[in-house]
Amino acid sequence: MSLCYSSNFITLHSPKHQNLSINLSSESSQFFKLFRVSTDSQKSYKPIKFSRERLKLYASLTQSQAVEATPSTFRNRNPKDINVLVVGSTGYIGRFVVKELVKRGFNVIAIARERSGIKGRNDKNETLDQLRGANVCFSDVSNLVTLEESLKSLGFSFDVVVSCLASRSGGVKDSWKIDYEATKNSLVAGKKLGASHFVLLSAICVQKPLLEFQRAKLKFEAELMKEAEVDDGFTYSIVRPTAFFKSLGGQVELVKDGKPYVMFGDGKLCACKPMSEPDLASFIVDCVLSEDKVNRILPIGGPGKALTPLEQGEMLFKLVGKEPKFFKVPIEVMDFAIGVLDFLVKIFPSLEDAAEFGKIGRYYAAESMLLLDPETGEYSAEKTPSYGNDTLEEFFARVLREGMSGQELGEQTIF
Numbered sequence: 336m337s338l339c340y341s342s343n344f345i346t347l348h349s350p351k352h353q354n355l356s357i358n359l360s361s362e363s364s365q366f367f368k369l370f371r372v373s374t375d376s377q378k379s380y381k382p383i384k385f386s387r388e389r390l391k392l393y394a395s396l397t398q399s400q401a402v403e404a405t406p407s408t409f410r411n412r413n414p415k416d417i418n419v420l421v422v423g424s425t426g427y428i429g430r431f432v433v434k435e436l437v438k439r440g441f442n443v444i445a446i447a448r449e450r451s452g453i454k455g456r457n458d459k460n461e462t463l464d465q466l467r468g469a470n471v472c473f474s475d476v477s478n479l480v481t482l483e484e485s486l487k488s489l490g491f492s493f494d495v496v497v498s499c500l501a502s503r504s505g506g507v508k509d510s511w512k513i514d515y516e517a518t519k520n521s522l523v524a525g526k527k528l529g530a531s532h533f534v535l536l537s538a539i540c541v542q543k544p545l546l547e548f549q550r551a552k553l554k555f556e557a558e559l560m561k562e563a564e565v566d567d568g569f570t571y572s573i574v575r576p577t578a579f580f581k582s583l584g585g586q587v588e589l590v591k592d593g594k595p596y597v598m599f600g601d602g603k604l605c606a607c608k609p610m611s612e613p614d615l616a617s618f619i620v621d622c623v624l625s626e627d628k629v630n631r632i633l634p635i636g637g638p639g640k641a642l643t644p645l646e647q648g649e650m651l652f653k654l655v656g657k658e659p660k661f662f663k664v665p666i667e668v669m670d671f672a673i674g675v676l677d678f679l680v681k682i683f684p685s686l687e688d689a690a691e692f693g694k695i696g697r698y699y700a701a702e703s704m705l706l707l708d709p710e711t712g713e714y715s716a717e718k719t720p721s722y723g724n725d726t727l728e729e730f731f732a733r734v735l736r737e738g739m740s741g742q743e744l745g746e747q748t749i750f
């Protein structure tokens with residue numbers, strides 16, 4: 336059973352898809368009561384008041400009505416009258432995207448699982464608390480029928496879908512299930528209910544696809560672009576960020592404890608322009624309204640120069656006030672391990688994910704998270720756009736003070 340908390344309905348879904356909807360918009364008073372997560376810091380979820388004016392928008396749109404969707408219509412409206420559906424709302428980036436959308440005044444509908452977060456550690460109340468200010472709908476993005484029913488039962492249309500979905504493991508099947516299928520489900524369901532713009536959180540590394548999750552993302556990107564080609568009323572923005580802070584903070588506490596900084600080769604095999612969650616969320620939310628981000632693939636990095644692992648290590652030792660101490664691992668060690676795993680997978684197919692995780696590790700050890708210049712075929716720090724203010728140095732300093740809380744890696748601790 337799933338439960339949606341929305342602006343004018345509270346809906347119970349039974350496993351047999353028999354829905355019980357309580358339509359709050361039929362109230363005759365000037366204001367309607369609504370169960371929505373409040374933006375204040377209190378943990379109790381009080382009903383809040385919505386004016387009839389605001390509800391008109393939703394109440395007038397029934398399932399049978401054709402929804403007018405031209406790329407510019409919603410962009411002329413006030414954010415409070417723009418309905419943004421967010422999938423992947425409970426992830427490392429998704430949470431910040433919801434926060435930023437709420438801060439800018441959009442009407443946010445966040446889809447979440449009944450247990451969200453890494454290894455499902457958050458229950459419904461914790462999820463509601465995390466997504467304060469948004470209407471939260473508990474549903475299943477991996478099942479198109481369920482997702483469509485949940486969205487329809489909310490009784491209103493959408494203008495924009497923002498997807499921050501990603502496989503939590505990076506495993507082969509899960510990548511196709513989430514990075515491709517579930518993301519496609521949110522496009523299909525969102526479009527059916529009026530969405531005319533789709534903002535996709537992708538990754539810069541899909542430029543050189545050697546891994547399954549990259550192929551899954553690229554397949555969806557291609558279908559999204561095709562959708563805009565065949566439908567004049569539909570647009571997209573594909574955001575391809577460089578490395579997240581969480582992916583670079585894993586050695587901070589080890590170095591603080593006197594351990595050496597581990598890197599592959601000479602520590603200069605790759606570089607990235609790391610980006611914080613709030614900066615990336617802000618860029619993603621810019622994509623909702625910015626005309627100059629329409630129908631574009633947008634590689635994006637954080638502020639400052641690109642940093643190699645060697646430079647990141649040096650920065651860290653400077654911050655802790657210790658003499659730099661590096662442990663250099665030959666990249667061939669990874670190649671050997673991957674070779675062994677690839678051989679074993681042929682005999683034991685159940686090792687498929689283990690082999691994939693090895694390849695993911697190898698990829699990040701040697702490939703730069705920078706724009707791949709089509710003219711030279713080389714990664715280019717200069718051509719990788721920068722956005723935001725938060726620096727890796729500030730992030731390292733914060734982790735040294737406060738620890739890695741909120742920066743935990745996914746289920747396989749790879750990314």
Ligand SMILES: NC(=O)c1ccc[n+]([C@@H]2O[C@H](COP(=O)([O-])OP(=O)(O)OC[C@H]3O[C@@H](n4cnc5c(N)ncnc54)[C@H](OP(=O)(O)O)[C@@H]3O)[C@@H](O)[C@H]2O)c1
Nearest residue numbers: 423425426427428448451452500501538577578579582750
């Ligand atoms: N790490 C990096 O340095 C980096 C760099 C550039 C780009 N990226 C890309 O950025 C994207 C987002 O990363 P992130 O770290 O924010 O991801 P994340 O924290 O792993 O969040 C993934 C989101 O997808 C949802 N999800 C996963 N499996 C699901 C399932 N079976 N059913 C329903 N929902 C599911 C999660 O919901 P639950 O909370 O319910 O699990 C969560 O909301 C990824 O595409 C990644 O490739 C990462």
